[in-house]
Amino acid sequence: MDSIHPTEAAAACRTCHIAAIPYPGRGHMNPMMNLCRLLDGRDNITVTVIVTDEWLNLLSSETSPPNLKSNVQLRSIPNVLPSERSRGDNYTEFMNAVFTKMSEPVGCLLDGLDPPADVVVADALLLWVVDLCKQRNLPVVALWTESASVLWALNTFERLHAAGQLPADFSGHKALAYLPNVSTPRLANFQMGATDFDILRSFVRKYYWFRTTAHSLIMSSFDELESSAMDEIRSEFSLPIYQVGPLIPHMLLPAIPSLPDYFSWLDSRPKSSVLYVSLGSFLPISASQMDEIVAGLAGSGIPFLLVSRDSKLCRPDGVEGSAGLVVPWCDQLRVLRHPSVGGFLTHCGWNSTLEALYAGVPMIAFPLFWDQEPNSKLVVEEWGIGRRLKDKDENLTSELTASKVKRFMDLDDEESKCMRDRSEKMKEICWEALNAGGSSQNLQGFLDQITNKCC
Numbered sequence: 001m002d003s004i005h006p007t008e009a010a011a012a013c014r015t016c017h018i019a020a021i022p023y024p025g026r027g028h029m030n031p032m033m034n035l036c037r038l039l040d041g042r043d044n045i046t047v048t049v050i051v052t053d054e055w056l057n058l059l060s061s062e063t064s065p066p067n068l069k070s071n072v073q074l075r076s077i078p079n080v081l082p083s084e085r086s087r088g089d090n091y092t093e094f095m096n097a098v099f100t101k102m103s104e105p106v107g108c109l110l111d112g113l114d115p116p117a118d119v120v121v122a123d124a125l126l127l128w129v130v131d132l133c134k135q136r137n138l139p140v141v142a143l144w145t146e147s148a149s150v151l152w153a154l155n156t157f158e159r160l161h162a163a164g165q166l167p168a169d170f171s172g173h174k175a176l177a178y179l180p181n182v183s184t185p186r187l188a189n190f191q192m193g194a195t196d197f198d199i200l201r202s203f204v205r206k207y208y209w210f211r212t213t214a215h216s217l218i219m220s221s222f223d224e225l226e227s228s229a230m231d232e233i234r235s236e237f238s239l240p241i242y243q244v245g246p247l248i249p250h251m252l253l254p255a256i257p258s259l260p261d262y263f264s265w266l267d268s269r270p271k272s273s274v275l276y277v278s279l280g281s282f283l284p285i286s287a288s289q290m291d292e293i294v295a296g297l298a299g300s301g302i303p304f305l306l307v308s309r310d311s312k313l314c315r316p317d318g319v320e321g322s323a324g325l326v327v328p329w330c331d332q333l334r335v336l337r338h339p340s341v342g343g344f345l346t347h348c349g350w351n352s353t354l355e356a357l358y359a360g361v362p363m364i365a366f367p368l369f370w371d372q373e374p375n376s377k378l379v380v381e382e383w384g385i386g387r388r389l390k391d392k393d394e395n396l397t398s399e400l401t402a403s404k405v406k407r408f409m410d411l412d413d414e415e416s417k418c419m420r421d422r423s424e425k426m427k428e429i430c431w432e433a434l435n436a437g438g439s440s441q442n443l444q445g446f447l448d449q450i451t452n453k454c455c
């Protein structure tokens with residue numbers, strides 16, 4: 001048989017067109033956009049990101065805009081979903097809309113792409129992408145935006161379910177207390193009420209389309225962070241897996257012409273003195289919980305920068321009687337990297353967790369939902385770079401918040417010092433993953449596989 005010389009093979013390759021379909025929620029949109037930024041400017045690749053009209057506006061109006069060069073473009077479908085700003089008010093309604101209303105307009109948009117897509121990269125939650133791609137004979141790559149530990153926990157969950165061994169209520173179930181070889185995340189940590197649980201249980205089982213149907217799996221974590229969970233996943237999943245993380249917007253950090261005002265406020269504070277507070281983009285906490293947190297922050301005397309959409313709190317002179325400033329939204333990674341930020345009170349969404357790791361900032365964990373509880377266990381118990389705002393049996397009060405925050409931000413406290421040293425070490429591990437030769441270079445393996453399809 002005639003052999004083909006590698007340069008001839010390369011010459012025979014044409015540009016490969018990727019269609020990217022993110023799940024339309026902030027914690028999923030951001031990693032997909034960061035993946036696209038990593039693909040931007042590469043030879044022989046174009047990317048079309050398909051979002052709703054609302055997301056097109058949101059992405060275009062941000063402090064750090066999409067910042068894409070010519071080979072990544074954004075295209076939109078009509079707003080067929082409840083707004084991003086209110087999706088946390090009724091997330092089952094929102095998810096149902098995502099599962100039933102997006103497929104058709106996305107399909108129409110895909111059909112009209114010129115040149116047509118060669119491959120689809122879709123969020124792992126978007127089950128309907130399977131049929132969409134099957135009908136068009138397109139390979140689909142899944143993007144997993146939660147931790148590897150959570151993926152492994154869910155896999156165990158699924159296996160037990162298939163064997164008929166999953167109890168209806170496993171919260172106190174001994175056999176489910178620990179996952180083999182993955183020390184901290186436990187199945188019982190997926191917190192939710194009974195009704196939510198039923199809906200989500202059937203939904204989670206559908207996560208697994210990608211194990212049998214996807215061409216490959218991209219993950220937003222990185223090898224060194226969760227190596228035992230990754231070993232388990234690799235030994236059981238037969239599709240190619242590329243950990244390309246931390247999939248956070250570090251590439252945007254140098255590129256901003258003028259900074260918003262809250263950076264001048266941060267500039268005027270001493271090193272590591274400010275607590276940054278953000279409980280994510282998705283689920284609102286109750287007004288009474290927010291009141292306790294804000295009163296506690298004010299009572300602690302610690303300067304804080306709080307993200308809240310509550311217009312009562314967003315006053316130019318800050319929170320009355322406190323050293324705090326409230327903003328409706330901020331450039332989070334840039335804030336975390338600011339030298340005066342010394343701590344992060346967070347709900348432990350996976351993106352926020354990765355961003356805090358990258359910035360070397362220790363965390364006060366206040367998980368609200370789903371993977372945030374297992375993520376908080378990684379932060380507090382596995383990596384030792386955080387504390388809990390409250391233990392399970394404690395009530396959230398302003399006094400508790402004030403005392404936890406004060407001790408956490410005390411730079412002379414011995415325990416606090418150790419936590420800060422460990423955060424610095426985790427930061428180094430994170431930065432090494434991003435350096436040449438680090439595990440985030442797994443992206444090249446993915447690109448080689450994808451571009452091969454176009455040769």
Ligand SMILES: O=c1ccn([C@@H]2O[C@H](COP(=O)(O)OP(=O)(O)O[C@H]3O[C@H](CO)[C@@H](O)[C@H](O)[C@H]3O)[C@@H](O)[C@H]2O)c(=O)[nH]1
Nearest residue numbers: 026027030145146280281282307329330332349350351352
């Ligand atoms: O003022 C702000 C507040 C947030 N962010 C960004 O918004 C993202 C928030 O993502 P994440 O921390 O993961 O929180 P959620 O939006 O709550 O993420 C959802 O999606 C995540 C990934 O699947 C899950 O881990 C979470 O539990 C789920 O709630 C991060 O990139 C933040 O940098 C900002 O840029 N500015």
